[in-house]
Amino acid sequence: MDKFTLLDGLVAPMDRANVDTDAIIPKQFLKSIKRSGFGPNLFDEWRYLDHGEPGVDNSKRPLNPEFVLNQPRYQGASILLTRKNFGCGSSREHAPWALEQYGFKAVIAPSFADIFFNNCYKNGLLPIVLSEVQVDQLFDVVRAFPGFRLIVDLENQLVTTANGGQSYPFEIDAFRKYCLINGFDDIALTLRNADKIRAFEERHIAAQPWLANTI
Numbered sequence: 756m757d758k759f760t761l762l763d764g765l766v767a768p769m770d771r772a773n774v775d776t777d778a779i780i781p782k783q784f785l786k787s788i789k790r791s792g793f794g795p796n797l798f799d800e801w802r803y804l805d806h807g808e809p810g811v812d813n814s815k816r817p818l819n820p821e822f823v824l825n826q827p828r829y830q831g832a833s834i835l836l837t838r839k840n841f842g843c844g845s846s847r848e849h850a851p852w853a854l855e856q857y858g859f860k861a862v863i864a865p866s867f868a869d870i871f872f873n874n875c876y877k878n879g880l881l882p883i884v885l886s887e888v889q890v891d892q893l894f895d896v897v898r899a900f901p902g903f904r905l906i907v908d909l910e911n912q913l914v915t916t917a918n919g920g921q922s923y924p925f926e927i928d929a930f931r932k933y934c935l936i937n938g939f940d941d942i943a944l945t946l947r948n949a950d951k952i953r954a955f956e957e958r959h960i961a962a963q964p965w966l967a968n969t970i
Contacts, residue, residue: 756879758938762860762907763917764833768897769823774837775844776871780853784809793849794856798824824857828901835862836893841882842871851878861907863914865890876931877940881907883914883925892921909936 799807804817841864861881904917914923
């Protein structure tokens with residue numbers, strides 16, 4: 756996955772609490788055996804006026820003009836601002852896939868569902884917990900100023916307004932921070948020890964050669 760260090764991004768506000776994973780990526784899109792292509796169906800039932808199905812040409816579907824991500828001022832947003840308990844519901848990893856493939860790199864909320872929160876880190880998406888008061892402040896500013904941007908500095912664990920007027924520190928587990936900064940998912944972490952793994956396999960087969968035909 757891509758390294759995450761510093762993000763200067765446009766903010767899109769989703770003023771909803773308890774957004775579940777079925778709203779983030781509806782169940783009919785989980786049929787795919789691929790790990791890509793979910794971005795166009797992010798928030799599908801809110802984003803479009805018709806019912807979406809896999810394989811449909813989304814460019815020809817009617818958009819809901821009231822939905823925040825369809826509004827021109829939020830096109831190209833890479834930071835999602837939302838309310839408490841974001842990502843609740845089923846444990847589908849497709850939810851962070853869809854958010855990341857749409858273009859989001861960070862999600863700011865007062866709280867997240869546990870499994871979704873963990874899945875975000877495994878897919879290079881940074882979930883940032885700020886207090887409800889701080890999130891309220893950001894919603895007010897985002898609505899008041901079109902083109903409002905935030906700078907997310909993972910190294911220093913700060914969310915800062917683009918003009919430097921306000922900063923919000925956030926907490927993150929040191930190991931998760933290390934993985935994001937270096938772009939390590941679980942596979943990449945394992946592959947750092949590829950030489951040791953190969954050496955172990957060679958020793959193992961040399962000591963027990965009859966296993967060679969079963970591996």
